Amino acid sequence: MIFRNKLAATLNKPVWSPGILSIGDFIVQHARGFDHSGEEIPLLIALYEVYGKHWPDQDFMHYYPWGKMLINDFDEADKQLSDPTRLFLTLGELKKIEASFLPDPESLQFIRAFLDSFNPDKLTQLQNDFARTWDRLRTIYKDYSTLLNERHLGYEGSYYRNVAAQLK
16 A cells, blocks of 8 residues: 555556555465465364364364464464474473573573473473473474365465475
8 A cells, every 4th residue: 555655656647556465465376276265264173183183082162272373373383484393393302402502501591490390200280281282293283284285275374385385
């Protein structure tokens, strides 16, 4: 809108305005192999199918808010073209990172306190659930992406990843 107004202000006669797309519209237009509806419900149902393989006793109503959050996280990771195998590290791998980098003493103390809170001998039920969930995210992301591709479904971030892959 701003661009069109500025363009119109520089011209003293009527002209055809060039086509203008937002970056999101451009990406959706150039992504291949998707039904571009991007509607939330089919995405949530597909994720629930994958999620249910890991937590079969979880009903849809309890899954729903978690599913929305997870799709948003996957969307953001894909928009940033993050490597999911590196993004969803296991907690054990986080300890390896701690050993590989030498942050300042204050940061190191904070990292150690966080990681020590995940001592398998002292985990609370909530921490156990978090650790189990985190360790499964890589598999869930991979299986979910595969299922969406099979169904020609996607979300905005998956369109970004698709277009970037076409450019390689």
